[in-house]
Each structure stands twice: as structure tokens, then as C-alpha cells.
Amino acid sequence: MFAESTVDVVDAMRMAASFRLPVIPFGAGTSLEGHTDALHGGLSIDLSRMSRILAVNERDLDATVEAGVTREQLNIHLRDTGMFFPVDPGANATIGGMSATRASGTNAVRYGTMRENVLNLTVVTAQGKTLRTARRARKSSAGYDLTRLIVGSEGTLGIITEVTVRLYGIPEQVAAGVASFPSIGQAVNAVVATIQYGLPVARIELLDPFSISAFNAHSGSHLPVAPTLFVELHGTPSGVSDQTAELIDIFTAHEGGEISFATSEQERNRLWRARHHMHYALLAQRPGAKAWGTDVCVPIGSLAECIARIMPDVEAAPFPVSLLGHVGDGNFHLGLLIDPESADEMAVAKGINEKVVNIALALDGTSTGEHGVGFGKAGYMNDEHGEGLEMMWAIKRALDPLGILNPGKIFPAGRFALYSPANADHESGG
Numbered sequence: 001m002f003a004e005s006t007v008d009v010v011d012a013m014r015m016a017a018s019f020r021l022p023v024i025p026f027g028a029g030t031s032l033e034g035h036t037d038a039l040h041g042g043l044s045i046d047l048s049r050m051s052r053i054l055a056v057n058e059r060d061l062d063a064t065v066e067a068g069v070t071r072e073q074l075n076i077h078l079r080d081t082g083m084f085f086p087v088d089p090g091a092n093a094t095i096g097g098m099s100a101t102r103a104s105g106t107n108a109v110r111y112g113t114m115r116e117n118v119l120n121l122t123v124v125t126a127q128g129k130t131l132r133t134a135r136r137a138r139k140s141s142a143g144y145d146l147t148r149l150i151v152g153s154e155g156t157l158g159i160i161t162e163v164t165v166r167l168y169g170i171p172e173q174v175a176a177g178v179a180s181f182p183s184i185g186q187a188v189n190a191v192v193a194t195i196q197y198g199l200p201v202a203r204i205e206l207l208d209p210f211s212i213s214a215f216n217a218h219s220g221s222h223l224p225v226a227p228t229l230f231v232e233l234h235g236t237p238s239g240v241s242d243q244t245a246e247l248i249d250i251f252t253a254h255e256g257g258e259i260s261f262a263t264s265e266q267e268r269n270r271l272w273r274a275r276h277h278m279h280y281a282l283l284a285q286r287p288g289a290k291a292w293g294t295d296v297c298v299p300i301g302s303l304a305e306c307i308a309r310i311m312p313d314v315e316a317a318p319f320p321v322s323l324l325g326h327v328g329d330g331n332f333h334l335g336l337l338i339d340p341e342s343a344d345e346m347a348v349a350k351g352i353n354e355k356v357v358n359i360a361l362a363l364d365g366t367s368t369g370e371h372g373v374g375f376g377k378a379g380y381m382n383d384e385h386g387e388g389l390e391m392m393w394a395i396k397r398a399l400d401p402l403g404i405l406n407p408g409k410i411f412p413a414g415r416f417a418l419y420s421p422a423n424a425d426h427e428s429g430g
Helices: 006-019 071-078 095-100 146-150 184-197 209-219 237-253 265-276 278-283 300-316 343-362 378-385 388-399 421-427
Strands: 023-026 043-046 053-057 062-066 118-124 130-132 159-166 173-180 201-207 228-235 260-262 290-297 321-325 331-338
Touching: 006 023, 006 043, 006 118, 006 159, 023 095, 023 159, 053 071, 062 071, 071 095, 095 159, 118 146, 173 237, 173 265, 184 201, 184 228, 184 237, 184 300, 201 209, 209 265, 209 278, 209 321, 228 237, 228 265, 260 265, 265 278, 278 290, 278 321, 278 331, 290 343, 300 321, 300 331, 300 343, 331 343, 343 378, 378 388
Parallel strands: 023 043
Antiparallel strands: 053 062, 062 159, 118 130, 118 159, 173 228, 173 260, 201 228, 201 321, 290 331, 321 331
16 A cells, blocks of 8 residues: 555555554565565555655754655755754665664764664554644653653554654764774774764775775775765864874774875765665675664674674675674674575575674674664574563553554564464464
């Protein structure tokens, strides 16, 4: 079903509830952990036609959009206002989907994730009722924080139809820099030093040598094939100049090569466009392969250890593996280029995925920094949350008593009985 308004979603949810039909919200289909798979059949509600920008409040630095508006669409609309929306997961995802999965991306180290940038949501409940989770005030101590409850709930508690997001002023000066390092460890230590020093970088990205080779081939660049950091600084001309000098000192202390900066918009856009196309650049390195992407996030002080502990498995893999990520907040990704028809490669890929997650959890990190849970990471929720998962389950049961909202996601099947329309009577004691 293609919804074109909140009323459409309300009507669909009421009908689905009457027939106990599972409902799976769909945005742009860019999520990576099976969030939109219909594990028990049912109705897919595609919200991409809900693409109206409802209000831009320049004085308050916020905007209200329908769930199907994409981040690129919003920023194109804002370009003459002097404002922009900073959350940038790479893909041209919908704002509703980004809210549902608590998306992040390259700018998170400075501007935060969707958790910090969503002010209010309009949500359709499992019973087909509509509610607003908050008002537009920047702070409130009135009642439970329903906005944060829904952000990251992946369509299991309600369907997001409208979102109010924070906006920011476009920086007066922006500079993007690239620097290579002798080893991944030295590059990561340079990142840690940058964050600990308090330098307000907007983006700081790590690419391993394999990723740089793919980047060069795909974009026509000629960067040294070595561990490399991409950095971006925002501010006034004098502020960016001072930050550049400090960054060079930090990188030099960690044996970084000469850092080259681009300040023109065309050069910067070319750099980040190529970075965002890394998925396709990597696939080109092994034609016919599929990419298994996984991510974890750890406290910044544990980042070097986490990467060092998984690298032997990465290097021993019988297929190419890329390591890249938004390391300024302790988040990195592995891209495993596998032959999905090979049972042996699938088994090795599964083992690497499990090991990097277990390492992250042992370091007090998380199994998913920004990809969300879906059903791909559901098996790790017990280890990560413990008894906290019981509270999540209680909330799920209270808000979705028939179990029709995106069933099979977030909660591991091994811990909780399958809660779906097929056995809703039994589960609810009816």
C-alpha cells in the first residue's frame, strides 16, 4: 500500500488490527538489518509518497516534514535559507526511516544522531490512533519522553508519519582534509587525540588501504594506498584556520603524512560524494560479490583495541574486507565482499560478524552503532541489554497487544515466544 497521508495510515492500521494483519513500514529501503522484511507476511505500507515539507521555522531553527521526505530533498529545499539538516547516513534515506532506525552518519561527531535532532513525531499507533510525541519547545520536563521512545523503535511501536527536526546555520567556512598514516593504529590514535583535545571536527572518517584502493579506482583519485583519515572542519574563517593548524600538529605527532585541505565547495563535494559511494566502489573490487555490512560502536578510548582485535580475522578472510567508519564517535564498519552462493564464505562472514560484535560488547560498546537491530542483530540484544530487554518487551506488549507492528524485529526469538497474529490470542491470554 502506498500511503499519501496520515489518514491513509490510520485507515490501514485500523483495518490491519481488525484482521490481525502484520504491518511493515517502508521508506527508501536503505536499511541494512532486514528491518523491512515481512517475516510473517502482511501489509507493507510504503510512505515514500508522503513527501511534503510542511513547515520551515527559520526563527526557531526547525522544520516539520512528512515521513517520506528524504534528507537530500530537505536540504535542497533549505539551501536558500542559510540552514541545513546535518544528519547524513550516506544513503538518501527518508527522514521517517532515519528516525525509526535512529540513523547517524558522517556528521554525528559534531551534530549528533537522529536521537539528538528529532524534536517531535506524529505517530499512528497499532490501534489506528494518532498522537504527537511532543511540542516544538527545545526542552520539557512534562511526562515521559515519548519522542525518544519512538526514535529507534523500528516500526515496532507505531508508524511515524511526520517529523520535526532541528536545523543548523550553514557554516561560514568549511574545510575538508585528507591525511594518510603508516598504520591503522596510528590513524585511530590520532582520532582519539583529536577528540580528547576538544577540537570541534564536523566529520572524521577512517578508510583502510583496501578501501582507499577502491576509492581511487571508483573516483579517479590518486591518494596513497594507506590508512587514511578524511576530516571536515566548520566555523568562521579564522576559527577554521586555527583548527587546521591544531589538527596538523596532532596528526604530525602521530606520524601522519602531509594533510591536504580543500575549501572550495566543488572539491569538498567531490570528496564526500566519493566517500558516500564506497559501497559501489567496494563491490567493483569483486564483481558478482555481495556486501555484508556490519557496524559496531565502542567508547572512543577503546576504539584502537577493538579494531586491533578484529584485524587478524579481517586479514585472514578468504574474501576482501573493508574497514571504514565514523571513528570520531567510536563507530566503524566492516564490509565483507562475499559470494552468497558459497557456504564456506557465508560461514566465515558470520563468524567475523559475531566476533566483532562480541569484542565491542566486551569493551562496553554496542552491537550496532547506526544500522539498527532489525532481525539481523536481534540475536545480540540479550547480551547487550540483559534485563533491560524485559522492559522493552513489556512496552512492546502494552503498545502493540496484537503483535502486528513489524513482528520479528529487535527481539530475539530464542528469548521470547513468537508474538504474532497467529498466536496473539494465546499470548494475550484471550
